[in-house]
Amino acid sequence: xxLDAAIGALAGWGEPAYxxxxxxxxxxxxxxxxxxxxxxxxxxxxxxLQNTVPFADxxxxxxxxxSDGTVKSRFRTHDGFPLETVLMQHGERRxxxxxSQSGCALACAFCATGSMGLGRNLNAGEIFEQLLWAAREAKxxxxxxxxxxxxxxxxxxxxxxxxxxxxxLANDADGYGLGARSIAISTAGWIPGIDRLAKEPIxxxxxxxxxxxxxxxxxxxxxVNRRYPVAEVMEACQRYRDETRRRIxxxxxxxxxxxxxxDQANELSSLLHRTAPGGFHVNLIVYNPTGSDYRASxxxxxxxxxxxxxxxxxxxxxxxxxxxxxxxxxGQLTVRGVRERRAELRRARSS
Ligand code: SAH
Numbered sequence: 327x328x329l330d331a332a333i334g335a336l337a338g339w340g341e342p343a344y345x346x347x348x349x350x351x352x353x354x355x356x357x358x359x360x361x362x363x364x365x366x367x368x369x370x371x372x373x374x375l376q377n378t379v380p381f382a383d384x385x386x387x388x389x390x391x392x393s394d395g396t397v398k399s400r401f402r403t404h405d406g407f408p409l410e411t412v413l414m415q416h417g418e419r420r421x422x423x424x425x426s427q428s429g430c431a432l433a434c435a436f437c438a439t440g441s442m443g444l445g446r447n448l449n450a451g452e453i454f455e456q457l458l459w460a461a462r463e464a465k466x467x468x469x470x471x472x473x474x475x476x477x478x479x480x481x482x483x484x485x486x487x488x489x490x491x492x493x494x495l496a497n498d499a500d501g502y503g504l505g506a507r508s509i510a511i512s513t514a515g516w517i518p519g520i521d522r523l524a525k526e527p528i529x530x531x532x533x534x535x536x537x538x539x540x541x542x543x544x545x546x547x548x549x550v551n552r553r554y555p556v557a558e559v560m561e562a563c564q565r566y567r568d569e570t571r572r573r574i575x576x577x578x579x580x581x582x583x584x585x586x587x588x589d590q591a592n593e594l595s596s597l598l599h600r601t602a603p604g605g606f607h608v609n610l611i612v613y614n615p616t617g618s619d620y621r622a623s624x625x626x627x628x629x630x631x632x633x634x635x636x637x638x639x640x641x642x643x644x645x646x647x648x649x650x651x652x653x654x655x656x657g658q659l660t661v662r663g664v665r666e667r668r669a670e671l672r673r674a675r676s677s
Contacts, residue, residue: 327458328451329353329495332379339374347500349375354501357462380404384455397463403428403452406667407445409479411456413463421473422460424453426489427480429664432514434548436537436579438616439479445664447484450491457496457504474504477512477533483519493530506530512577514550515559524569533575533609534563538585539593547584560601567602574602579611580623580631591631595638608635608642 332353333346345367352364360382361367361375375381384401387408391397395415402408407428414421428445430437456478461471474496476482482489489511496504510531513519523532536559538544538551545551554562563574578594580586598606610632613622623631628644635642 327353327382327455328379328449329454329501331451332375335375335378336371341371345371350500353458354498354503357458357465359462382455383452384409384459386459399459401456401459403446403448405446406670408664408667409445409448409452409456411459411478413460415469418469419472420460420464420469421475422457422471423475423478424456424460424492425478425480426453426476426482426485426492430480431484432481432548432550434514434535434537434550436547436581436613436616436618436620442479442664443668444484445667447488448480450488450495453488453492454495457492457502461502471502471504473508473510475510475512475533477510481514481516482511483513483516483522486519486522490526490528493528497528510575512575514548515554515562516550517554517558517562520559520562520566524566529570529572531575532566532572533577534559535577535579536594537577537579537581539590539597543585543590547579547581556597560597563605564601567605574606576606576608577611578608579613580628581613582621582623582627584620586623586627586631588630588634591634592638595635595640598640599638604641606640608640609645610635610642611645 329350332349336346336349348366349364352358352366358364361372364372367375383404386399386401388400389397397413399411400408401411409425409428411425412423414423425448427447429442430439431444433440457471457474464471476489493506493509496502496509497506506529510533511523512533512535514535520532520534523530536544536556537547539556541551541555544556566574576598578585594608598608610628612628613620632642632644
């Protein structure tokens with residue numbers, strides 16, 4: 327959904343400003359599913375839009391529903407790249423987890439998306455369309471989307487401009503109107519993105535996936551640590567804190583025998599205290615199986631780890647996994663076909 331392109335086309339045809347507002351309202355408030363659904367426009371104008379700006383850029387290929395209410399949809403871009411979007415419910419709240427890329431280049435050892443490789447960046451309209459899909463799903467239950475997390479496929483800061491463009495679209499008071507603080511960007515620690523976000527006027531939340539308190543552990547899990555080691559990521563977090571005064575969320579996946587020992591809980595606490603006392607909230611994440619050799623930490627290890635963070639005065643919570651039965655939980659998003667699609671495109675270009 328390239329809303330700006332549609333509104334730009336109307337302006338180009340000399341349509342008055344209220345027509346543009348009608349389109350924005352129909353798409354983002356009434357959640358129409360086609361240009362034909364914009365009943366405030368004449369049939370001629372609807373047809374003209376239809377011929378100029380396709381209503382949808384993504385084709386939904388499959389939708390799965392979990393026993394816990396999670397809904398996952400698999401989409402394909404117009405040029406054939408797969409992605410997934412997950413809608414979760416917690417009581418009245420609805421959180422949508424959107425993808426910022428088809429696949430991902432970072433290849434974290436525990437993440438299924440990493441094994442796909444990178445297909446391509448999604449543009450702001452393609453990310454926005456995932457929110458619109460989720461908003462239509464939620465509307466079936468009379469609910470609204472309360473939160474957006476950029477924690478689906480991809481590294482958001484490898485696609486910075488489009489991701490921020492999406493955040494502005496979602497936040498637009500004349501559009502869906504989601505509060506900036508209800509939008510969270512999760513990064514594997516891509517420092518240039520953290521530094522740029524610190525200077526943005528829009529106050530979205532920042533989450534940093536750490537998963538290890540030192541380079542040895544983090545480096546064994548996340549190849550990106552070679553480029554941006556723990557100390558440098560922490561310095562970037564400090565700069566971000568100095569600039570914004572906002573709290574940073576640290577994502578910490580608990581893996582049995584890898585990063586879940588009491589020593590590591592203490593090391594993590596010291597690291598965060600040294601960087602910015604009171605500046606962090608740690609989200610402990612239970613590992614979801616992805617076919618890797620890692621195993622989720624057991625309840626005893628999790629209890630010990632939490633107890634240490636508690637004693638050391640580190641704010642934390644344990645993230646409940648949703649949608650595991652449909653492979654919709656964190657790290658489980660993967661679709662075959664990224665490599666195949668890239669190869670097809672290469673062949674087409676060279677022939
Ligand atoms: N690239 C971004 C956003 C995508 S991942 C990032 O790394 O933050 C969103 C979260 O899911 C990250 O914290 C990631 O580490 C976590 N995750 C990845 N694989 C997982 C798995 N198998 N089980 C649970 N969480 C996982």
